Structures are given as C-alpha cells and as structure tokens.
Amino acid sequence: MKNLSIINKIAFFFNIVLAMLTFVAYLLPFLAPKMFPFLSVLTLVMPLMLILNLVFLFYWLLQFKRQVLLSAFVFLIGITFFNKFYKFSGKDLIVEDNDFTVMSYNVRLFNVFEWMSKQNISEDIVDFVASQDPDILCIQEYSTSADVKFSDYKYKYILMQGDNIRTGQAIFSKFPIIEKGEIDFPESDNNVIFADIKMRRDTIRVYSIHLQSTKISPDINEKIDEAKSKKIFRRMSEAFKEQQLQSELIKEHKNECHYPMIVCGDMNNSAFSYVYRNIKGNMNDAFEEAGEGFGKTYDYEFYPARIDYILTDKRFEVKNFKSFDNFVNSDHFPITTRLMLKQEE
Known part of the structure; x- marks a missing residue:
C-alpha cells in the first residue's frame, strides 16, 4: 500500500469492499433469506460484481501491481458462477425424431x-x-x-x-x-x-x-x-x-x-x-x-x-x-x- 499512488489507494479500498461483498454473495445461495433478507438483495447484482472484479483484475494487471492477486482470487473462486449469467457458446443442434x-x-x-x-x-x-x-x-x-x-x-x-x-x-x-x-x-x-x-x-x-x-x-x-x-x-x-x-x-x-x-x-x-x-x-x-x-x-x-x-x-x-x-x-x-x-x- 505504501508504494501506491493516492488514486490507486482509493481504487484498492473499493476493490477490498467489492471483494468482501462478493464473498458474502458467494455464500448467499446456501443461506435461507429469512436469516439475512437484506443481504439476499446482493444475489441480484452478482453478475455486476463479477464484472467489476474482472475490471479491477485488469486494472492491476496492466500496472503489474501485486494487488491483482485479490481480484484474481475472488474471480477464480467464483468462476463456477460465471456460466449462470453468461455462456460463450451454445451447442451444435442435431434434430432427432424423439425431440x-x-x-x-x-x-x-x-x-x-x-x-x-x-x-x-x-x-x-x-x-x-x-x-x-x-x-x-x-x-x-x-x-x-x-x-x-x-x-x-x-x-x-x-x-x-x-x-x-x-x-x-x-x-x-x-x-x-x-x-x-x-x-x-x-x-x-x-x-x-x-x-x-x-x-x-x-x-x-x-x-x-x-x-x-x-x-x-x-x-x-x-x-x-x-x-x-x-x-x-x-x-x-x-x-x-x-x-x-x-x-x-x-x-x-x-x-x-x-x-x-x-x-x-x-x-x-x-x-x-x-x-x-x-x-x-x-x-x-x-x-x-x-x-x-x-x-x-x-x-x-x-x-x-x-x-x-x-x-x-x-x-x-x-x-x-x-x-x-x-x-x-x-x-x-x-x-x-x-x-x-x-x-x-
């Protein structure tokens, strides 16, 4: 943190906040909404949080800063969530009589x-x-x-x-x-x-x-x-x-x-x-x-x-x-x- 500019310190602060919220969102599918109804709202913006983590990842990567490890860790843990909101390719369709x-x-x-x-x-x-x-x-x-x-x-x-x-x-x-x-x-x-x-x-x-x-x-x-x-x-x-x-x-x-x-x-x-x-x-x-x-x-x-x-x-x-x-x-x-x-x- 000492070697970061003021702008990067502010960016890393928001990066940490985002990482914490994303980790909470990762847990919410396993927690009943009656326990944490307010936090359940985070599940609606999970795609946005994943995208923002990806933005931070590239932001630090382009500067060769070790802060990239935080966003990389968050994104890798949640990689299984990615297919739930975006698919890069579908299937080759083969039509059969029983379809x-x-x-x-x-x-x-x-x-x-x-x-x-x-x-x-x-x-x-x-x-x-x-x-x-x-x-x-x-x-x-x-x-x-x-x-x-x-x-x-x-x-x-x-x-x-x-x-x-x-x-x-x-x-x-x-x-x-x-x-x-x-x-x-x-x-x-x-x-x-x-x-x-x-x-x-x-x-x-x-x-x-x-x-x-x-x-x-x-x-x-x-x-x-x-x-x-x-x-x-x-x-x-x-x-x-x-x-x-x-x-x-x-x-x-x-x-x-x-x-x-x-x-x-x-x-x-x-x-x-x-x-x-x-x-x-x-x-x-x-x-x-x-x-x-x-x-x-x-x-x-x-x-x-x-x-x-x-x-x-x-x-x-x-x-x-x-x-x-x-x-x-x-x-x-x-x-x-x-x-x-x-x-x-």
Missing part, C-alpha cells in the same frame, strides 16, 4: 391494462408462439380477459384466480394431459400448476411456476431518493422471504414425483439465489446446458437480468436453449428449449 420443444413465457396478462402503448400485443404473442411451434407451452400471468386462442394445442390446463383482477397460469400441450393440479401458496396470488403429460410411451411432469414478485420497476428514469431506496429494499427482503417458503413447497412437491420433470417459469430471482438453488436441486438449467450469451429474460434496459428458467430432469438431454430478448411484448421475454428424453438401457 420435443418447450416454451415458457410470462405474458403480463397480454397487456390487457395497456401498460405498454404498443397495439395488438395478444395477436403478436399468438403469432410468435405459432412461429416457434413448441410442443409444450407454459404461460405465467395468463388472462382469459384477452380472449387469446392457442388453437394448435388439443390439450390444456388453465387455472385462474382472483376476484377483481383475475390472473393465472396455463399449460398447453400437443400431447395428452393425463393428470393436473396446483401448489397453492399461502396468502399469495402466486402459485404453481403442473401437468402429467403422456408423451409417446413415457409420462413426464411439467411445472409452471410463478413466485412472489419483488415489484421492482424496470423504469430507469424513475427518480430514486433515500426513502424510495429503503422502501425498495424492504419490499425485496419481504419478497425473498416469501419466495423461500414457496420454493420449499415446490421442492417438497417435486420429491413426491417419480416422473421425469421439467420446471418452467418466473422465479422473480436470480440464478445465484437460495430460492433458485432450492428449486433446481440436482436438475439441469437449460441455459447453462445449451444457451449462449446472457440469456436475458427480463426487460431491464441496461442489465441482463435472468429470472425466468427452464429446469430439466437429468433424464433429459438439453439440445438447445434460446431467449428471445428482441421480442418485446411483455416485461419478460419468451424462452425455449429443445429436449430429448433419454431411453433407459
């Missing part, structure tokens, strides 16, 4: 309350789904008020709830649905639905999940003062505690299922969170297996937020994953994956 495709999409009630000024959103969504032609379609924040018809699907399960504002979830399938149900969350408008689908000779279970929202506006022009910041952090902390309970209910329900499972939907939390880790268990994340780039699923203008997922049982081979972040008809983007159920030998 099937799954789409998950939070449609924000098809814009029935006109949050977006764009016209004909419901028609655009229907046309987009038809163009992608997924075999199984999971929709969160579904609305019957929009009178949307996905006519290519013979089988469906739609669950609506609420009094004044009716919202729900839907699973559409080209394969027969032989059983269906829901996981009800206490004191929440959010829930989970599932469908057992007969696919050729096999039966699989598909969950569509929608966890408690943090209610953070993506509007970067909104003025944030100290009081507003405290309110946002308090709201997020409460949401993460509710999500913990919801994730535990999902985990318990999954443990009772013996079918190969697919979990789709909007977790309203990052891939670095306790909630994500709790639901994922030993499943594969389709983005990590076959995605490319940031896999952005939520419409923050300058931040590649990934809060929507398709998780698959290890009995599935993930052959492709795509996030359509140029299709802006909701505050979320649709995601798709191509899968093949491995045959037991």
Whole structure:
C-alpha cells in the first residue's frame, strides 16, 4: 500500500469492499433469506460484481501491481458462477425424431391494462408462439380477459384466480394431459400448476411456476431518493422471504414425483439465489446446458437480468436453449428449449 499512488489507494479500498461483498454473495445461495433478507438483495447484482472484479483484475494487471492477486482470487473462486449469467457458446443442434420443444413465457396478462402503448400485443404473442411451434407451452400471468386462442394445442390446463383482477397460469400441450393440479401458496396470488403429460410411451411432469414478485420497476428514469431506496429494499427482503417458503413447497412437491420433470417459469430471482438453488436441486438449467450469451429474460434496459428458467430432469438431454430478448411484448421475454428424453438401457 505504501508504494501506491493516492488514486490507486482509493481504487484498492473499493476493490477490498467489492471483494468482501462478493464473498458474502458467494455464500448467499446456501443461506435461507429469512436469516439475512437484506443481504439476499446482493444475489441480484452478482453478475455486476463479477464484472467489476474482472475490471479491477485488469486494472492491476496492466500496472503489474501485486494487488491483482485479490481480484484474481475472488474471480477464480467464483468462476463456477460465471456460466449462470453468461455462456460463450451454445451447442451444435442435431434434430432427432424423439425431440420435443418447450416454451415458457410470462405474458403480463397480454397487456390487457395497456401498460405498454404498443397495439395488438395478444395477436403478436399468438403469432410468435405459432412461429416457434413448441410442443409444450407454459404461460405465467395468463388472462382469459384477452380472449387469446392457442388453437394448435388439443390439450390444456388453465387455472385462474382472483376476484377483481383475475390472473393465472396455463399449460398447453400437443400431447395428452393425463393428470393436473396446483401448489397453492399461502396468502399469495402466486402459485404453481403442473401437468402429467403422456408423451409417446413415457409420462413426464411439467411445472409452471410463478413466485412472489419483488415489484421492482424496470423504469430507469424513475427518480430514486433515500426513502424510495429503503422502501425498495424492504419490499425485496419481504419478497425473498416469501419466495423461500414457496420454493420449499415446490421442492417438497417435486420429491413426491417419480416422473421425469421439467420446471418452467418466473422465479422473480436470480440464478445465484437460495430460492433458485432450492428449486433446481440436482436438475439441469437449460441455459447453462445449451444457451449462449446472457440469456436475458427480463426487460431491464441496461442489465441482463435472468429470472425466468427452464429446469430439466437429468433424464433429459438439453439440445438447445434460446431467449428471445428482441421480442418485446411483455416485461419478460419468451424462452425455449429443445429436449430429448433419454431411453433407459
């Protein structure tokens, strides 16, 4: 430190603070949000912290300063987190007869309350789904008020709830649905639905999940003062505690299922969170297996937020994953994956 200039001393101070926060964030996926709800907010900015550590690494490296060791150590410890928010390359796609495709999409009630000024959103969504032609379609924040018809699907399960504002979830399938149900969350408008689908000779279970929202506006022009910041952090902390309970209910329900499972939907939390880790268990994340780039699923203008997922049982081979972040008809983007159920030998 003695040989550092004033600027470098200030830079190293912030480097140390960042390193400490990053180490805390590394531990948070293993700690229940009820224990440290305020600190859980750090999981949302984990990608930014990794990038800033990388910036510091190159900053010290270019000056041949030994302070580079701190950022190098932090980054190397967290290297396994890197694939959760950025993939340098996907998979070479080989299409086979037994493949099937799954789409998950939070449609924000098809814009029935006109949050977006764009016209004909419901028609655009229907046309987009038809163009992608997924075999199984999971929709969160579904609305019957929009009178949307996905006519290519013979089988469906739609669950609506609420009094004044009716919202729900839907699973559409080209394969027969032989059983269906829901996981009800206490004191929440959010829930989970599932469908057992007969696919050729096999039966699989598909969950569509929608966890408690943090209610953070993506509007970067909104003025944030100290009081507003405290309110946002308090709201997020409460949401993460509710999500913990919801994730535990999902985990318990999954443990009772013996079918190969697919979990789709909007977790309203990052891939670095306790909630994500709790639901994922030993499943594969389709983005990590076959995605490319940031896999952005939520419409923050300058931040590649990934809060929507398709998780698959290890009995599935993930052959492709795509996030359509140029299709802006909701505050979320649709995601798709191509899968093949491995045959037991």
